[in-house]
Structure formats: C-alpha cells, structure tokens
Amino acid sequence: MPVTIRDVARASGVHISTVSRTFSAPHLVNPETRVRVLACAEDLGYRPNRAARALITGRTHNIGLIIADIANPFFPPLIKAAESQARHRDYHVFVADTNEDPTVEEELVHALAKQVDGVLLCSPRMSNSLIEQLSREVPLVVVNRQVTGLPCVLMDVGQGARAAIEHLVGLGHRSIALLGGPRSSWTNREMRRAAGTAARAGGAELTVLGPNAPTEIGGSAAAEQVRRSGVSAVLAYNDLMAIGLIEGLDALGVRVPQEVSVVGVDDITLSRLTRPKLTTVATPTGAAGRTAVDMLLQQDIESPRGARGSGAGTALGVRRTTAQVMLQTDLVIRDSTGPGPHARPARPLAAPQGPDPHCPAGPGIPTAATGDAVAS
C-alpha cells in the first residue's frame, strides 16, 4: 500500500536510481527529468522511507535525547533548544524519559542505538564506566556529568554554589545546610565540594542533608530535618526541592525568609511564580541543549558510521572529539533569602532592590559559553 520509489519510477518513466537521485543528489539529474519526477512523487504522495535509507547510509538523521525526569521543569527548555537546533540541521529529536532509573537508562540507549545517529545523555544516573561502555555502541554526548574521554556539556554549578554561599554569608548566615539531591548526580557532588569550600572560606558551617529525591516531595519531606538541624539558611539541589522545602517549612510554621533563607538551583519558570519568589542559581539550559546538539553533530559528521571506501587517504581512523564545555551560571536574588542571625546592622535589611531585578530581561539570552578543549 505505501507508495515506494518504484511506483514513482514507473509513473515517471525512469529508473529508481534516478528517482533516488532526484531526492538525495538533485544536481545529478536533468532539470527536466527532475521536475517530472518531483511532480509524480507529489502526485502519488511519495515520501522516502527513512528506515530503508538509514539501512544503507548508516545515518538516520535522528538524535536521541535521554533525560532523567521529563516532569522536572528544568528539562523542557533544554529539550526545546535541542530540538530547534537539531531542526536547523535537518535532524529530528526523539525524547525519552527514564524515571531516574539507571536500568531504564541503559535499556533506552540500546534501543535507540540503531535508530539514531547519536544520543544526548542528560543528567545520567548510571556509572561512568557503563557510560563509557555504551559510548562504543553509539556516539554519546553527556550533559551534566563529567566523563573523561567523552564530550560533555557541563554547567558550572560549583561556581553557582559558591556564589550562593557567599550571598548567604554576606547576609549574615553562619549555619547553612546543603539539601543534597540524588547520590549518583555529578551536579550533586560538585555543589557539595564547592559549597564546602566556600562555607569554610566564609567562616560558616555547612551541614549536608541527603540524599533526597530531586522533587518537591523530596524537598518538603526534608523540612522537618532542616528545622531540627537549626540552620538559618539552605541551599537546595534544585528549585523543585527548594520550593517543596519552603512548602514544608510553611506547614511547620517556619517562615521563609524571615526564619530560614532558601536558595535553589536552575531558575525554572516556577521559581518566579511561587511566594516568596525564589532566590536561585540560574543555569543556562537552553545553551546546554544547543551546545550538546552541536557537539554531537560535529562528532557525527566527522566519522559517519559504517564508513565505506577504505581508501589510503586519511590515516586517522575514527577521530572523535572529546571537548568538554563548561557553561556559566548566575545567581538571581529574589525574595526567599533575607538577613541572618549575624547580619551587619550597617546594611539595613540587605537593601531590597525592587521585587525581581532579573525579571525584566524576560526569558533572556543565555550566558556565554566558555569552550574548553581537553586532550583526547
């Protein structure tokens, strides 16, 4: 039933190879023939079968995008950016959700392997060694995780965590909690490291709580623990947890920011909509999506799979880029942080500078990326 290249060939009185060329190498066919073939194709409603094409070219023009939890509002901007970037290069993006389950993650990579030209692995929860192993099966770009030997797109959450801690210390907080996320998260480890250093430098004490589920539920569930810990400020693994925590504290009668200050990470849209508006470390998710697609395609184009024609030309077999890109983060100060027990009276109430200085910029242009190539 489906119309194939053969039907078009018959209808337009040429060989199938000519039809094929009309679509994949138009300059090789007589303009006159071309219009005739195109007309027939249009008439019959012919569309090249991408699976068959992929079988022989080894390129599907698809990209797989594997993410931990599509319900986390952190991801949609990344997905959209990746999709639009891919579309410009004539690629399609297939998104799949793993439910934060490493097993599903692995299974998905396998399933996608032969149907896409490469996979973007976002915030993976599986081990580095497994990732390396899988990268032999299909070109991979990792987002939010550093894997040596593989191209990675990272956000400088270390710098962000440092800025957040400094902000809190500056407000007079000396006892701060880090509300940790999933154990297997690279971001989590980075934050912990950087926050620890920054706290020490600022003469504050850092309590690490967790691991917790990176969701509102995870945040609100930790409220009691936060209260008991007696800290006056909390840096949460992400905005969702921060919002959940505020919610949970509210239920316990603890007011934010009057009694406890809370900082999130990600700057999801939601963080501007809850009350109080959330102080947070903005991560350039859109830029991350675009960069990751670029890196994947670049890698892909240089070494098409099933490379034929083993001419004596280039001697550098399967050259793979392993650049690692670190994107900058930005602290956005809103209403969920306020003066702490050691606030200096000089600055009255930490000088409120309008409701949300960051808002007027709108969705805004993501911060610049600093490329950072690493030897392969």
Place this chain on the structure above:
Amino acid sequence: MPVTIRDVARASGVHISTVSRTFSAPHLVNPETRVRVLACAEDLGYRPNRAARALITGRTHNIGLIIADIANPFFPPLIKAAESQARHRDYHVFVADTNEDPTVEEELVHALAKQVDGVLLCSPRMSNSLIEQLSREVPLVVVNRQVTGLPCVLMDVGQGARAAIEHLVGLGHRSIALLGGPRSSWTNREMRRAAGTAARAGGAELTVLGPNAPTEIGGSAAAEQVRRSGVSAVLAYNDLMAIGLIEGLDALGVRVPQEVSVVGVDDITLSRLTRPKLTTVATPTGAAGRTAVDMLLQQDIESPRGARGSGAGTALGVRRTTAQVMLQTDLVIRDSTGPGPHARPARPLAAPQGPDPHCPAGPGIPTAATGDAVAS
C-alpha cells in the same frame, strides 16, 4: 564495525536464519543451538538492527508522541503514563514538541510516519481535515480533540467547565469571564460552549476574553483586560494561564480571591504550590496517556502494515477501530475562589473546609474512564 547477525552466525557455526530465529522465534530452534548462539551473541555484543527488522516486518515497535508544548506541565504526566504503558507492551515512545506550530506538527507526522507504528497526536493545532489526511499515512490516535472517524481520547472539559461555573455561581458570582486559550483548540471550544450554557442556567453573564497564549505569559498579559471587564470571577483555559493571571492581577493590586476569584483547568502540580492554591478542574492526564497507547496498539495489532499473504480469508480489509473515549474531570476547590458580590449571608464565607481537601490523596488514582464506542 557494528556486529551483525552474520558475525554471530559465523561465530556459532549456524546459518543466519537460525540466529534470527533464536531471537524472534526461540521455540523453533534446538535448545542446545540456542544457548550456543546466545552465548556468541552476548560475546560479540550483538543487538538486532531494529531498522532492518522494521523494513521487513513493517513494525518498528516504536510509538510517536506529538505534543504542542513540552514546557506545559500538563503534558509530562501524560508522557510518563504513555511511556510506561508502552514499555509494558514492549514498545518505545518517541516524544516530539511542536511549539504550538501546526506546520511543525504536520512535518513531524511525516517524519515519524515510517519510523513508528503509530502516532499519538496530543492537543493538535492543525485542522481536522489535515489530521484525517495524515491518518491515511500512519495510524493515529488523537488526544484532546474530536475528529470523526478517528480514535480519540477526550477529557470532559465541558463537564468540568460546567462544574466550575456552578461553583462560582454558588459562591455568588454573577459576572464571570472565560479566559480563552488558542483558537484552534478543541478544548477551548468545548469549554466555551459548556461555560456559556452553565452561566445562562445560573443567571450569570459570561464574558469571553481571548484567544490567548496558553501560558503564564498569556495569563498575566490578560490581567489588565480582566480588570477592565469588571468581572468578579474568571475561568481560565488552563492552570498556567490562571497562575499567570493571578500574578498579573497581583501586580495591578487586585487581590485573589478577595476581589476576583480564579479557576484553572488541569490540576498541574504547580497549582498546589502557588499562593493562593488554585481551584481547578482536574483532568486525568495519566489515564489519557495510557488509554491512547492502548487504543493505538489495539488498532495496530489488528492491521499490521504491509499485510502480506493476501489469502481469501478475512474479507474485511483494513478494519480500524474508531472508538472515542471520554474521561471524566473533577473540580478541585482550593483557595483561589471565594464569595462573590451576591454571596448569600446564610453560608458564612462559603464554609472553608480545610486548606486543601484534595491533597491527602496524593498523586492519586485517576478517575474512571467511560468507554464510548462510536460507529465508524
């Protein structure tokens, strides 16, 4: 480089067809041979090429899921439910986002057509006739849109809108606005129809505002218009708009629910987290995702594409199910609605019944589905 069925055959000393059968029809091969083949396959890291398999069987074991805007929190639960349902049936789901653009929508269906066994079209923005036309290219199930002759999964937003209006009228509101969504949305038309009827029945006047973008921005942008219209209550197209509207009204100094009551639709997680907590019409998104996958697979299984063996057996060619399922909705009363100008003094302040009666149920079991077959 990639290991094929041929390599496994060579390694285990059998014909490729035996290897093939080992995977796709294990009962047809000698257990002894089977283990040997499996061992070799494991050793070599062989994985069947799904594209090649699809080429001959006509079934990819993939499902396409096209949605208008992945950033709308309404969709993730639907996506997750669809994915998990599909996984149980050994199918994978590929998600694609259209940015609310009908052109992209069409293009995506075409692109997916040959790579998936069927497509779930969620909240489509294109015309019914185009949808029908596309359905000849690939099996389609439509969600949130009624297209005669095609299987559809609908949510009873009409009933939901009615309940919302009745709730508002009961609170003493007589001048109500409907904050409309996208013009091409079926849901939008249904709500408008039902809300109009309900308002008339309740002796209230309904002002329709819109169309608007179904986002927070769309909602907040309409705040000024709402204020000018002088209504005391608003039913918004969805929660995102409702939240944006509350935000916008707040910026104008209009308090919710004291001066204006607001009702949303969807019951996204966020609606429990903003202040005031949102009164909303809960839609069974998870059930919708599951049902849609079921309907697609059922349709698919009955008529595998490229049906071979034109025996004189069954005479009823390509039988396609065109059932339409309507899922129930539920009004969830929270804090964004309050007594209006005509509130009866009998009920003091509309009897607040605890902060959020719906919350304890947690994510909860979706409401029951009422199947409703329609002649094809």
Place this chain on the structure above:
DNA sequence: GGTGATCCTGCAAAGGTTTGCAGTGAAGTA
C-alpha cells in the same frame, strides 16, 4: 523395512533505498 510425523536447519527472496560503475548520446576539440 517402509511410512509418516516431528523437529530442526538451511536456502533464498524480499523489503526500500543508495551508490559505484558502466553505458549512452551529445557537444567540444584537434
């Protein structure tokens, strides 16, 4: 020992497309 059934395996075609190679005819050059 002959017959038939059963179980397993190999053969080869098929699916829709791309692409290196060769062939055709026409135009250009000497």
Place this chain on the structure above:
DNA sequence: TACTTCACTGCAAACCTTTGCAGGATCACC
C-alpha cells in the same frame, strides 16, 4: 573525421533482517 569530455541515466550490488519453503535427520509405529 576522430577523439575526448561531459551530462545524464541505468544496472546491480549492498545494507540487515525475516520468513515461506524445502531438505535432512530422527523417531515411532505398523
């Protein structure tokens, strides 16, 4: 005229897998 060049098109192999058909071996049974 003879030769080369060029633009275009056809031929057929290849990609990897599935599957109907047939062949071979084994076994039970009469």
